[in-house]
Amino acid sequence: MYQYNEQDQSLINDRVAQYRDQTRRFLAGEIPDEEFRALRLMNGLYIQRQAPMLRIAVPYGLMNSTQVRKLADITRKYDKGYAHVTTRTNIQLNWPKLEEVPDILAELAEVQMHAIQTSGNCLRNTTTDHFAGIVPDEIEDPRPWCEIIRQWTTLHPEFAYLPRKFKIAVTGGPEDRAASQVHDIGLHLVKNDAGEVGFEVLVGGGLGRTPHIGKVIREFLPQKDLLTYLEAILRVYNLNGRRDNKYKARIKILVSALGVEEFAKLVEAEWDIIRDTETRLTDEHIDRIKGFFEPQPYAADAVDGLAVLGNQLEDDAEFRVWYERNTRDHKVAGYRAVIVSLKPHLKAPGDITDVQLDVVADLADKYNFGEIRSTHDQNLVLAHVAAGDLYNLWKSLNDNNLARPNIGTLTDMIVCPGFDFCSLANAHTLNVADQINQKFDDFDYIYDIGEIKLNMSGCINACGHHHVAHIGILGVDKKGEDFYQITLGGSSREDASLGKIIGKAIPQADVADTIETILQVYVEHRAEEERFIDTVRRIGVAPFKERVYAPVN
């Protein structure tokens, strides 16, 4: 992974000192509330329902064990002993004290971490595929490009006060695990007819109250032109995006108001002016950054572990179930990628305790070259585990409640913190997640239902990505009571689509039962091996709607 040099370190140290002074001046009454709000948000600090919330950046979801141990330590020292993984692969602390945040940032800087631009109307953390570098059909590892973008976006002086937040996601090939089509900019590494690798550029995706799927504005962008092209998009947006209404300020609204062709024309015109400026990438820089993402020193004899693994899988049914659900192929023979489930029974999805963080760090050192990844689905990944180590790894994870075999299933939900923590939320989410977990506790049933994506948001801002779930649940407030609107047929993958609302919102007590009804309709209609999403796409939402809202006799 990328290693800071003196300059990188100096930048985050300076930023800590700068933020410490801003906090001091705010507490001394020298900075007005509204102004400090913008400043603290740009440094990841929200003021929430019960306490501030600090969002720590995890650039493209990649951490080392030292960083994860530091996070564990910080949650013990400054928080309540746990952290939360977000859909943009960042880490949130729910209980820091405003006046202690500069100290937390100083500790993070010791391990090359920070909270720069994790919130606010600026360029946010760039995200990517949590299997980057290990999937066979990848065109190129997207992480060097994410790092190049990270550097360009960090403390960008021109684009710090955009009309609204701005998120970029990069994928390395045709598969999309980064929800790139619902980002302000989605970048897909592609190969053109001449065999050159470049980017397909999408713009204007986003969720919130008016969800949009991104549109292609350039089918092939040469790699060296990446930053100048991004600069052109950002300048057009900064100058033309709406600032009169925050709900219409995202780039998606500008793109749909102008039309994608007109928007692309503006970008190309600006790009013509700047494409040969100093910002154009150099081979030397690209090569230097790529050098940080060389393959891990895989053991040639890892394949020898396959025979042992075969026996272990045969002997231990519980291990086999976990292996089938929570591990994935790796392009190097003898290795698997392991998904560490942060979706235990009756615990907040995406939460991880200080003890678990330490355990994961130790296991990463022992079995995974010290590397840990956070995922868009709010889990962690140990991406390079040798076949012969899987059994022992599983036992340790299992002992620490990190091995629930539910990845890709109904209970592997994306859930925002909802009304319990968030001051924007209209409705609770965590108790509904519990309700769903209680109802669907039978793994045989869950496995029979198969691959499914259920996401839940506590308000229309859609942090829980409900629009792009196979089953989406949106919490709404009706005269002080929590109700839930259900959408079906969304996807955040390469076949991205927005879910359709099936009808009026249902009371909280009925959510799990309603999901059961929906799943019954699926089971009745599914063709052999047909996934839930494919059945919904084939038969439409009508049959589901009919059953859910059937009059009770």
Add this chain to the structure above:
Amino acid sequence: MPLLINRAVATEDNWLLVDADNVEAHLNEDIVVPFELFAELTETLLASEGGLGVQINGDQDFDLVLQNLQRLSLVAVEFPAFTDGRGFSFARILRRSGFTGQIRAVGDVSQDRLEYMERCGFDAFAIADERFSESMVQAFGEVSVHYQGCADDERPIFRQQ
């Protein structure tokens, strides 16, 4: 209103901000003209003898300013709110268009944006009395490393040294 020019507190300001009522009387002095007035009296102003500046905000037609850069010695960019970032791009475009006159930030201008403003090409900052302090010049250069090129130095980090 305190004024910073090139990171120092300016003791005097040679520029007079005019309005529709007094513009005629000051035509041959160093004046800053609000954009609407500039749009209305463009020909007269361009033909005047004194130094000419225009004050513009993000809602106004920046192209008209760009078309007349040769005659302008100052562009004042107004920040209507702390969170309005259009002025940053204005300054950047002015500098890349070869403008070497003064670019002055006016409106909601305070310590914590000075550094970014300067990097984008601003060299003068009009600051409200209640937000001014002598120590605020320290805000320049708070972060010494710059990853990306900007008007102050077009070289991104990978082309520096």
